[in-house]
Amino acid sequence: MTDWKRSRPFAHAAFRAVAAAILVWAPAAHGAGPELLLQPGESPLITLRIVFRAGAASDLAGKEGAAALTAAMLSGGGSRQMSYDDIIDAFFPMAAGVSAQVDKEMTVFAGTTHAENLDAYYEILRQMLLDPGWRKDDFDRLKDKALNYLRVRLRGNNEEELGKEYLYLKIYGDHPYGHQNSGTVRSVEAMTIENVKTFYEANYRRGNLTIGLAGGYPADFPQRVRKDFEILEDGASEEIALPKPETPDKLRVHIIEKDTRSTLISLGFPIEVTRGHPDWPALKLAQSYFGQHRSSKSRLYQRIREIRGMNYGDYAYIEYFPRGMFLMQPESNLARRQQIFQIWIRPVVPENGLFALKTALYELDKLVREGIPEKDFAATVEFLRKYVNLLTQTQSSALGYALDDAYYGLPDFNGWIKQQLIGLTADAVNRAVTKHLWATDLDVVIITKDAQAMRRMLQTGARAKPMYASPPPDDILAEDKVIGGYKLDIGSIAIVPAEMVFEAVRSR
Amino acid sequence: MKFHKAAVPACAAFILAASCGTDTADAPPIFPYAHEIHDFENGLRLVVVHSGYPNIVSLYVVVNVGSRNEVEPGRSGFAHLFEHMMFRGTEKNPPDAWQAVMEAAGASTNAYTSDDRTVYHATFSKEDLERILELEADRFQNLKYSEEAFKTETRAVLSEYNKNFSNPFRKLDEGIRDAVFTTHTYKHTTMGFIEDVENMPTMYDYGLQFFGRYYRPEYTTIIVAGDVDFDAARAMIEKHWGQWERGGYRADIPVEPPQSESKRVELDFQAPTLPLLAVSFLGPAYDDESIDSAVMDVISFHFFGESSDLYKKLVIEEQKVDAVMPSYPDHRDPYPFSVIARIKDEADIDYVEGQILETFKRVRNTPIPADELDAVKSHLRYQFSLAMDSTEAIAETLAHYLSLRRTPQTINKRYSLYASVTPDDIQAAARKYFVDSARTISVLTHRTDKKGNSDD
Numbered sequence: 001m002t003d004w005k006r007s008r009p010f011a012h013a014a015f016r017a018v019a020a021a022i023l024v025w026a027p028a029a030h031g032a033g034p035e036l037l038l039q040p041g042e043s044p045l046i047t048l049r050i051v052f053r054a055g056a057a058s059d060l061a062g063k064e065g066a067a068a069l070t071a072a073m074l075s076g077g078g079s080r081q082m083s084y085d086d087i088i089d090a091f092f093p094m095a096a097g098v099s100a101q102v103d104k105e106m107t108v109f110a111g112t113t114h115a116e117n118l119d120a121y122y123e124i125l126r127q128m129l130l131d132p133g134w135r136k137d138d139f140d141r142l143k144d145k146a147l148n149y150l151r152v153r154l155r156g157n158n159e160e161e162l163g164k165e166y167l168y169l170k171i172y173g174d175h176p177y178g179h180q181n182s183g184t185v186r187s188v189e190a191m192t193i194e195n196v197k198t199f200y201e202a203n204y205r206r207g208n209l210t211i212g213l214a215g216g217y218p219a220d221f222p223q224r225v226r227k228d229f230e231i232l233e234d235g236a237s238e239e240i241a242l243p244k245p246e247t248p249d250k251l252r253v254h255i256i257e258k259d260t261r262s263t264l265i266s267l268g269f270p271i272e273v274t275r276g277h278p279d280w281p282a283l284k285l286a287q288s289y290f291g292q293h294r295s296s297k298s299r300l301y302q303r304i305r306e307i308r309g310m311n312y313g314d315y316a317y318i319e320y321f322p323r324g325m326f327l328m329q330p331e332s333n334l335a336r337r338q339q340i341f342q343i344w345i346r347p348v349v350p351e352n353g354l355f356a357l358k359t360a361l362y363e364l365d366k367l368v369r370e371g372i373p374e375k376d377f378a379a380t381v382e383f384l385r386k387y388v389n390l391l392t393q394t395q396s397s398a399l400g401y402a403l404d405d406a407y408y409g410l411p412d413f414n415g416w417i418k419q420q421l422i423g424l425t426a427d428a429v430n431r432a433v434t435k436h437l438w439a440t441d442l443d444v445v446i447i448t449k450d451a452q453a454m455r456r457m458l459q460t461g462a463r464a465k466p467m468y469a470s471p472p473p474d475d476i477l478a479e480d481k482v483i484g485g486y487k488l489d490i491g492s493i494a495i496v497p498a499e500m501v502f503e504a505v506r507s508r
Numbered sequence: 509m510k511f512h513k514a515a516v517p518a519c520a521a522f523i524l525a526a527s528c529g530t531d532t533a534d535a536p537p538i539f540p541y542a543h544e545i546h547d548f549e550n551g552l553r554l555v556v557v558h559s560g561y562p563n564i565v566s567l568y569v570v571v572n573v574g575s576r577n578e579v580e581p582g583r584s585g586f587a588h589l590f591e592h593m594m595f596r597g598t599e600k601n602p603p604d605a606w607q608a609v610m611e612a613a614g615a616s617t618n619a620y621t622s623d624d625r626t627v628y629h630a631t632f633s634k635e636d637l638e639r640i641l642e643l644e645a646d647r648f649q650n651l652k653y654s655e656e657a658f659k660t661e662t663r664a665v666l667s668e669y670n671k672n673f674s675n676p677f678r679k680l681d682e683g684i685r686d687a688v689f690t691t692h693t694y695k696h697t698t699m700g701f702i703e704d705v706e707n708m709p710t711m712y713d714y715g716l717q718f719f720g721r722y723y724r725p726e727y728t729t730i731i732v733a734g735d736v737d738f739d740a741a742r743a744m745i746e747k748h749w750g751q752w753e754r755g756g757y758r759a760d761i762p763v764e765p766p767q768s769e770s771k772r773v774e775l776d777f778q779a780p781t782l783p784l785l786a787v788s789f790l791g792p793a794y795d796d797e798s799i800d801s802a803v804m805d806v807i808s809f810h811f812f813g814e815s816s817d818l819y820k821k822l823v824i825e826e827q828k829v830d831a832v833m834p835s836y837p838d839h840r841d842p843y844p845f846s847v848i849a850r851i852k853d854e855a856d857i858d859y860v861e862g863q864i865l866e867t868f869k870r871v872r873n874t875p876i877p878a879d880e881l882d883a884v885k886s887h888l889r890y891q892f893s894l895a896m897d898s899t900e901a902i903a904e905t906l907a908h909y910l911s912l913r914r915t916p917q918t919i920n921k922r923y924s925l926y927a928s929v930t931p932d933d934i935q936a937a938a939r940k941y942f943v944d945s946a947r948t949i950s951v952l953t954h955r956t957d958k959k960g961n962s963d964d
Contacts, residue, residue, distance in 0.1 A: 045894060085820050092815035093883040095890035112897070114890055141827050144852065148782060148830055156779045156954075159674040259778050262670040294618070296595065296603075297611045306603065309660030311667040325671075328616060347671040349663075379611050386614020386633050393564060393631075393898040469709045470659030499780065 034206045034229045036222050037406060039214035039399055046118055047396045048225075049212040050109045050129065051333055051403050054203035056183075057104040057176040057240045064505060065183015065191060066199040068102045069139075069146055073196055075100035075109060076145075077138030079127035084138055087124055096121050098128060101333060103320065104177050106407070107203075108333040112396060115216050122221075126228050132200070139193045146188050150180065150502045159258065159447050160325050163266040164344060166501055167445045168320075170254050171270055171340055176240050179505055186504040207236025210406060214399040242337055245270040250491030253444045253458060257451035258498035262347030265357050268340045269442040271318065273432075275335070276408035281420035282432035283318050289372050289380045290363075291316025291343065294328050297383070299367070299376075300343065304359055307476055308466060312346045314360065329391055332400025335407040341437055350448055354457050355464035357444065358486045365439035365486075371430030381421050388414050440489060451495045458490055537920035538892055541902060544738045545915060548746065550754045551726030553914055556741045557733040557906065559899040565637050565734035566903035569628040569644060570911050572729075573722035575698045576623050576840065577759045582707065584693075585665070585700020588621040589708055590718055592661045594628065595619075596653035598646050609643050612636075616900075621698050624840045625911035631900045634735045638744050645748035648723055655712045662708035669699050676781045676952055680848070683775040683950045684788050688844050692764040724755030729910045733903040764790065764842060767946040775952040782830055783851045784952040787864045789942050791845035794838040794912045796921035799929065801838070803937040804845055806929050808834035810884045811871050812847045818867045822849065828856045832864075838912060844948070845941065854953060861949065871938040875931040888926050892919075 056067045075098045078084040091097050094117040101108050109129060113121035154162050165180055172178035182188070209232065211225055247269055273279050292298040293315050296306060300314040319339050321330045343364065348356045372380070392398040392414055401413045410416050448454050457464075463484045471477065542558040559566075578584050597603040610617050613636035619628045630640060672678045682697055689695035699705065730749070732741045767790060792800040812818060812834035822829040830850040837843065847867075849860050896902050909918050 045897060084824060088815045088820070092813075093886035093890070095887045095894055112894055114893060117890070137825075137827070141824065144827065145830060148852070152780065152782050156781045157674055157676055160671065260670075261673045262667070295616075297607050305664055307660075309663040312664060312671055328618065347667055349667070349670070379608065383611045383614050386636075387616070389564065389614070389633060390616050390631055390900075393561075393900060395897060468660070469663045470656040472656070472660070 034209040034211055034226060034232070035406075036226055037210055037212040037399070037402055038222055039212070039395070039402060040217070041215050041395065043215045043395060044115045045112050045395060046115055046215040046217045047112045047213070047399055048110065048122075048125065049214075049333065049396065049399050049403055051210045051212065052107045052204055053105060053208045053210075053407070054237055055103050055105050055107050056179065056181040057242070058199070058203055058237065059179065059183070061505075062187060063191065063195050063199075064179040064187040065146060065181075066195050067107060067203070068182045069142060069188070069191060070196045070199045070203075071100035071102045071107050071109070072142040072146065073134065073138060074098075074129055074132055076142055078133035078135055079124075080131045080133050081127055082124065083133070083135070087128065090120070090124055094121055098125055101331065102181050103334045103336065104181070105336050106333050108400075108403075110396065110400075112215075118217065118221070122225070129204075130228060130231050134193055134197060136193060139196070143188060143191060146182050147185060149182050150185050150188070154180075155498050155501055158325070159260055159262070159264050160344075160346065161323070162256065162498070162501065163264045163445045163447050164322070164324070164342070166254065166256060167266040167268055167342065167443060168340070169502075170252070170443045170445065171268060172245055174505075175243060175245050177242070177245075177336075177338065180502050184502055184504045201233070203237045205233045205235055205237060206230065207234065210403055212399045212403050214395045245338065247441050248443060248491060249441055250489045251440070251442060251444055252491050253446065253493045255451040255454055255493065255495045256445065256447040256498050256501060257495055258447050258449065260447065260449055261349075263350045263353030263356070263446060263448040263454075264347050265345040265353070265360065265444065265446050266342065267357075267360065267442055267444040268342035269438070271339055271341045271436050273318065273436055274337060274339050274408070275319070275404070275413075276410055279432040279436060280318075281417060281424060282429045283436055284417070285377070285380050285384060285421070285424060285429050286367070286372060286433045286437070287316050287318045287341075288384055289376050290367055292383075293317070293321065293324060293330070300360065300363060303363055304345065304356060307472060308359075309469065310352050310356055310466065311348045314346060315344050317342045317344070329397075332397060332404050335404045349467065350450065351467045353446065353448060353454060354462065355466045355480075355484065357446070358464050358483050358488065361439045361488065362483045362486045364437065368433060368437050368439055371433060372426055374426050377426040377429060381424065385418055385421050388417050447498075455493050455495060458488065458493055461487065538889060538923040539916050539919040541916075543916055544742075546742050546745075548725065548750060550750070550752055551724070552745070552749055552752060553729045554742060554745050555729060555731050555906065555910060555916060556736060556738050557731065557902060557916070558736070559734050559902045561899045562735050563634055564631060564899045565634045565732065565736055566631045566900045567629065567637070567640060567644065568731040568733070568903045568907045569648070570729045570731065570907045571626045571628075571722060572624070572727045572911055573626055574622050574624045575696060575700070576693050576761060577722065578693050578696070578700070579759050579761060582704055583711070583714065584696040584704045585698070585708070586711070586714070586718060587626055587722075588698050588700065589662065589665050590715065591619050591621045591626050591628075592665055593653060593658065593715060593719075594647060594651060596651070596657050596661065598650040598652050600650065601643060601646050606643060606647065609639060613640060615640065623694055623698060623843075625907070627907050627911075629903070629907070631903075637732070637736065637741070641744050642748045645752070648728070648749075649752050651719060651723070658712045658715055659709045662711075665708060666705055669702065669705050672699065674779065676777045676779075676784055679775055679777055680784050680786060680950060680952045683773050683952065684786055684844055684846060684948065687771050687773045687948045687950060688767070688788055688790060689764055691762045692841060693761060694764075694839070694841065694843060721755060721757040721759075724757075725749070725752045726754055729914055731903050731906050731910065733906065734899040761841065767948070769945050771948040773948065773950040775950060776955040777952050778954070780954050781952070783854050783857055784848060784950075785851060785857055785860055785864075786846045786848045786950040787861065787868070788844040788846040788948045788950065789946050790842050791836055791941055793841045793843070796913060796918045796925065799925050799933055800937050800940070802922060802925035803929050803933045804836055804941070805888070806881070806884050806926065807871055807934055807938065808836050808845065809887060810876060810880060811867055815883075816867075818863060822860060822863060828852060829860055838908070840912060857951060868938070868942045872935060872942060876934055878931070881929065881931060881934075885926055885929070889923065892923070
């Protein structure tokens with residue numbers, strides 16, 4: 001017997017997330033209101049994403065972390081009229097809040113509210129961003145939180161993010177991208193509330209601002225928001241000059257010494273390709289084939305995890321992707337003018353550390369020399385063509401991508417990438433790979449317990465032999481010998497104890 | 509200016525109706541999506557949901573097996589290991605063939621295991637639904653892997669354990685469970701005891717037995733959510749999953765006896781960390797009929813959440829604590845209700861403990877004002893609605909509830925219970941569960957000084 005139980009739709013569930021036409025109101029003239037990016041729809045949920053084109057790259061020397069602490073003061077502190085206590089009380093029944101995300105070039109404040117609460121919600125958000133309270137007790141609390149993030153949460157409690165963030169530090173050195181977004185322990189310790197206010201005045205300006213709105217907001221809402229944000233100072237902050245980051249000569253190895261059960265590896269180098277660059281679609285395809293985030297389909301995952309069972313996953317990136325251990329898809333509004341190519345090897349047992357590093361470089365070298373096999377090229381095109389739809393599944397992510405499109409000067413990411421995939425050839429991908437990727441001159445970050453032993457192995461050019469629970473097939477064992485003897489051309493090796501990482505700004 | 513809670517449109521429209529003293533029977537249900545349930549003869553259940561979002565489909569296969577089922581000594585962590593094995597292919601579809609289909613569909617796929625369930629999920633374009641249902645049906649019925657592949661995968665699982673090792677909350681979770689439970693399988697985490705994880709390579713034969721016991725239609729609920737036709741989905745499942753043979757195994761899950769005296773656990777974390785403090789009491793199992801577990805959720809938000817007096821005192825005003833949070837996830841059997849604080853200075857541990865215990869006393873002795881109770885109910889309903897922002901999110905939420913009660917109606921029943929909670933219910937539940945003799949306090953600190961040396 002089969003038993004059908006039917007439940008009928010209810011009126012308010014009939015909404016659809018309409019793929020809305022995007023309407024951008026550019027400033028009409030100097031002195032006009034901020035730019036708006038609108039994605040009207042019928043959803044009862046209304047999303048706001050308020051993007052300032054300024055971030056950690058705008059931190060002044062010695063004030064590293066000012067951008068992050070400023071955003072934290074706005075999203076996690078009181079307004080002039082309301083204490084943070086009051087704000088929490090007011091948001092609680094709406095289950096709403098304001099989040100802040102700070103990267104090198106962008107700061108975004110985001111929130112979603114039910115349409116029923118829009119007026120009350122927006123009024124609080126307006127006060128928080130445009131009429132901040134700058135209270136000392138909020139400042140002390142949020143400064144403490146930033147310090148604990150660096151000292152304890154990153155150094156002590158999240159080894160994977162520690163390695164990835166340290167790689168960026170080492171690649172960028174004294175470049176404006178060369179400090180962790182939260183700053184350094186010393187710079188944050190020295191930060192004053194005046195520093196934060198100065199950052200706000202210099203960077204929270206109309207010319208830096210794009211306001212994104214999505215969902216079923218009232219017709220007059222955009223104008224109201226635009227008018228409110230006209231209170232910010234006119235003009236834009238000066239664009240920070242970015243020098244070309246230096247590519248190291250040979251392998252530059254940085255070992256973080258830490259009491260851990262595993263060995264973790266991140267490696268990479270700067271690339272000139274960002275979204276919108278003519279080679280970006282080709283490089284994106286190569287990256288997806290080689291190391292699609294959290295996917296078992298990719299080459300690195302297959303060779304290191306699937307066949308050899310050495311760890312939990314292995315991925316590659318051409319754009320900054322923080323918090324990857326918690327996310328299946330990247331967050332938006334992390335747009336940058338410069339990016340790196342990166343490989344992330346998830347924890348392996350210490351005995352397999354050297355072998356895992358060699359495998360990653362061997363595979364990267366192979367990718368550069370031999371390119372992508374034709375069948376894998378076709379499969380990856382097919383994958384990406386559909387997969388991009390998943391990136392903009394939620395109203396908030398669709399709005400975020402549209403804001404990034406505005407930054408990169410793209411029409412619409414989803415349509416653009418599909419269009420680009422149509423004309424793409426394996427040859428073009430391989431040309432882009434040869435031009436932009438290599439396996440020789442790069443930074444390597446290794447987190448491990450016995451740093452001296454790792455250094456000795458690297459210095460003596462030791463062969464690497466993997467340890468297995470069960471021996472793999474003969475062809476893999478034969479390849480192991482080749483990988484084990486793969487020569488690493490090492491330029492330098494430095495060891496740093498985990499408790500010194502992010503302590504202060506230092507050059508390479 | 510004090511911002512008054514009344515400024516929020518407290519009873520504006522549908523969503524709050526149930527929490528505003530109106531007849532709850534007339535309130536629209538919190539789970540508003542059109543759905544159908546179909547039971548197949550072999551015990552398999554299908555739930556099809558129209559999410560209202562176009563083009564995308566999410567397929568969630570929920571198997572009612574988790575670490576809760578790991579009743580045999582030495583087998584902890586096996587449900588999770590087995591989740592990994594499910595990606596090792598069949599004769600018809602070896603791993604690379606499975607992968608090729610998912611890749612061609614542009615699918616985002618993954619799986620996870622918890623105490624109560626194992627969930628396999630994929631989100632993709634609607635035109636690929638049948639091909640993927642066929643593929644998934646094959647591995648659930650015909651999984652086949654070699655002993656070598658099994659051993660290889662056990663090492664990936666060990667690496668997963670190791671990667672989690674640097675998170676002190678994991679260690680705290682292990683400590684709380686180990687202390688609170690004497691008998692029930694919630695004593696171990698989903699990852700399992702480390703000695704069992706290390707011993708996994710020897711368990712190939714047990715893996716075959718495990719598959720035969722639990723990967724059966726009567727343990728499984730399939731969710732197809734998104735832009736999907738009810739009848740077409742049912743016919744596809746019938747075709748590909750209809751022949752799956754029913755099993756007959758039932759694990760005998762031991763019942764946790766009441767705790768008779770308070771406990772205290774000291775945990776040493778290997779790396780520098782802020783001290784963590786947890787105060788735990790064994791709370792009731794998830795229920796949509798009797799009110800206790802719903803009441804405990806209300807308590808957790810009101811007395812220990814971000815808007816609580818305790819949070820404001822410890823985090824915002826005194827700034828002795830970096831974060832304080834309640835933890836009481838829905839479970840099939842009784843599970844700890846914990847309040848966890850991350851304390852900035854070890855010297856304040858006793859003080860913070862005192863404040864938390866004082867708050868538990870207040871829950872028992874002081875009735876909650878009506879407007880504050882309404883705010884919690886409002887929060888719960890908006891929180892639910894705001895989370896339903898994609899087909900995948902709707903399917904993910906359903907997977908959680910279907911592993912508890914196998915029908916979406918449990919969500920509506922549960923939210924009706926929230927709406928009916930009274931101040932008396934709160935005091936009654938507090939007096940029943942927050943008893944001193946049933947209390948467990950866990951403290952995690954970094955005791956040893958382990959310094960490296962630098963030549964950077």
